[in-house]
Amino acid sequence: MSESGGNAGGTGGSGSGAPGGGRGNSGRGKGGPRDSSQRNAQGRERNRPSQRSFTENAPAQRTRRADPARLVAFEVLRAVAAEDAYANLVLPSRIRHHGLDKRDAGFATELSYGALRGQGTYDAILARCVDRPLDQLDPAILDALRIGTHQLLAMRVPAHAALDQTVGLARAVIGAGPSALINAVLRKVTAHTLEEWLEILVAGESDETTIASLRYAHPEWIVRAMRQSLVAHGRSAAEINDLLEADNAAPVVNLVALPGLGSLDEALEGGATPGELVEGSALSSGGDLGRLASVREGSTRVQDVGSQLVARAMAAVDLDPTGSPGAERPHETWLDLCAGPGGKAALLGALANAQGATLLANEPAPHRAKLVSQALSAVPRDVWRVRTGDGRDVGTEQPESFDRVLVDVPCSGLGALRRRPESRWRRTPKDLADLGPLQRALLKSALDAVRPGGVVAYVTCSPHPAETTAVVSDALRKRDDLELLDAGAVLDSVSLTGNLGAGHDSTAQLWPHIHSTDAMFLALIRKKA
Numbered sequence: 458m459s460e461s462g463g464n465a466g467g468t469g470g471s472g473s474g475a476p477g478g479g480r481g482n483s484g485r486g487k488g489g490p491r492d493s494s495q496r497n498a499q500g501r502e503r504n505r506p507s508q509r510s511f512t513e514n515a516p517a518q519r520t521r522r523a524d525p526a527r528l529v530a531f532e533v534l535r536a537v538a539a540e541d542a543y544a545n546l547v548l549p550s551r552i553r554h555h556g557l558d559k560r561d562a563g564f565a566t567e568l569s570y571g572a573l574r575g576q577g578t579y580d581a582i583l584a585r586c587v588d589r590p591l592d593q594l595d596p597a598i599l600d601a602l603r604i605g606t607h608q609l610l611a612m613r614v615p616a617h618a619a620l621d622q623t624v625g626l627a628r629a630v631i632g633a634g635p636s637a638l639i640n641a642v643l644r645k646v647t648a649h650t651l652e653e654w655l656e657i658l659v660a661g662e663s664d665e666t667t668i669a670s671l672r673y674a675h676p677e678w679i680v681r682a683m684r685q686s687l688v689a690h691g692r693s694a695a696e697i698n699d700l701l702e703a704d705n706a707a708p709v710v711n712l713v714a715l716p717g718l719g720s721l722d723e724a725l726e727g728g729a730t731p732g733e734l735v736e737g738s739a740l741s742s743g744g745d746l747g748r749l750a751s752v753r754e755g756s757t758r759v760q761d762v763g764s765q766l767v768a769r770a771m772a773a774v775d776l777d778p779t780g781s782p783g784a785e786r787p788h789e790t791w792l793d794l795c796a797g798p799g800g801k802a803a804l805l806g807a808l809a810n811a812q813g814a815t816l817l818a819n820e821p822a823p824h825r826a827k828l829v830s831q832a833l834s835a836v837p838r839d840v841w842r843v844r845t846g847d848g849r850d851v852g853t854e855q856p857e858s859f860d861r862v863l864v865d866v867p868c869s870g871l872g873a874l875r876r877r878p879e880s881r882w883r884r885t886p887k888d889l890a891d892l893g894p895l896q897r898a899l900l901k902s903a904l905d906a907v908r909p910g911g912v913v914a915y916v917t918c919s920p921h922p923a924e925t926t927a928v929v930s931d932a933l934r935k936r937d938d939l940e941l942l943d944a945g946a947v948l949d950s951v952s953l954t955g956n957l958g959a960g961h962d963s964t965a966q967l968w969p970h971i972h973s974t975d976a977m978f979l980a981l982i983r984k985k986a
């Protein structure tokens with residue numbers, strides 16, 4: 458374990474398109490393959506005529522060149538499949554490596570994210586077009602087919618361009634052999650629109666979970682888990698399709714101006730719109746956020762509104778409800794037990810600075826602890842410290858030492874599927890079981906570390922009851938010195954609307970399809986004085 462400090466800021470990116478998301482039909486283009494200059498700012502190819510047709514050229518006569526934007530998407534899919542890479546980390550480096558301009562970068566983002574999100578549905582379609590089981594295909598060929606299918610069924614790319622360019626990509630990076638197969642399979646894909654394919658796939662299917670899984674491109678176990686989560690948090694199971702559809706939409710990039718330190722003026726002048734749910738937030742207008750001086754300084758940051766709300770709720774709980782309103786708070790000590798990479802720590806650091814408190818941010822992974830220091834760099838240096846160590850030890854090493862503790866535990870991330878296009882296909886139900894003991898141990902440590910009268914905010918970026926309500930009720934059952942505060946009411950008190958409707962049974966759950974945030978869970982647990 459060690460403690461340290463440091464400097465910097467951060468930005469994020471997004472993509473769009475998937476079954477249930479940015480649907481579009483392909484059409485006929487005039488002449489040969491389009492070059493990238495014919496794409497519009499959303500990465501869509503311009504002048505899209507309404508009918509489909511294909512070049513008469515045999516695959517061998519077509520382009521042998523890999524269009525750089527498609528090549529980037531292919532490389533992202535390959536890295537995800539072969540190296541277990543994260544698309545949101547690989548994509549920017551591939552875009553830089555190939556020197557894509559803004560339009561091509563938009564196209565590559567939509568193509569790679571859309572193909573990854575839609576993978577389950579696209580594979581079901583491809584299975585109807587290939588004469589052997591998909592797992593007998595070379596994985597690179599399968600990725601090329603997924604990229605071709607997403608262009609044909611869900612992007613406004615003329616069919617001939619999608620075909621020619623995908624075959625050209627395959628010739629350039631996989632070899633001449635597979636191009637005939639790819640050409641033949643993608644021609645079969647073009648026989649139907651996405652909607653027609655979905656009708657074909659679900660025909661004769663009566664199981665609602667299977668239908669939703671195919672229609673909204675989620676594994677069946679996640680469809681069931683999300684339905685269970687909706688019900689566990691007091692919502693209707695009938696919302697499931699809206700929730701799954703929200704996972705397929707590209708999330709808007711949210712900004713936060715660190716209270717008392719940052720400003721949104723520059724972002725708003727540049728076209729960002731003020732956030733409607735929480736003070737000091739804005740919806741980015743897109744583009745390179747590094748152009749904003751306050752983002753470069755780290756006083757304005759990219760952060761999901763759900764994260765902003767739960768961090769503000771932790772800081773806003775009234776620890777002395779019997780005291781006189783407006784009375785000055787004594788100097789408080791705050792702990793962020795699982796801080797990496799530092800998004801909530803930065804906001805908490807700014808709030809601590811404004812409220813005369815200090816913050817200890819803990820993270821066991823040294824490279825992530827460094828990111829926490831960087832995230833906190835805009836906050837005055839005497840307000841915060843970073844501890845590099847196991848959060849499970851803090852409760853015994855520093856018992857009853859903190860007034861407020863945030864424990865934002867490692868979780869399945871089922872509440873942020875829209876941000877991580879590949880994660881739905883990578884996660885398994887076993888992850889939930891494996892994470893349970895760590896989540897419980899971290900919450901126990903947080904409860905040991907908070908002083909009597911203090912409050913612990915238990916947060917996950919997952920709505921699943923195994924990671925949310927079950928963990929909290931286990932903790933409450935084991936000890937008699939705890940009480941649950943009304944997290945929904947506290948969230949309302951820090952929101953601009955005052956009426957988020959997130960509360961249920963004293964805990965609170967935000968939703969992508971209701972609040973346009975990640976599905977953040979919040980429980981506020983007070984240790985009785």
Ligand SMILES: C[S@@+](CC[C@H](N)C(=O)[O-])C[C@H]1O[C@@H](n2cnc3c(N)ncnc32)[C@H](O)[C@@H]1O
Nearest residue numbers: 795796797798799800801847848849865866867
């Ligand atoms: C959900 S993330 C936290 C996100 C962070 N609060 C933010 O807003 O940027 C969970 C973090 O817990 C860390 N973690 C994993 N095991 C831990 C442990 N034993 N003690 C403390 N933190 C742990 C992970 O490295 C990860 O950075």
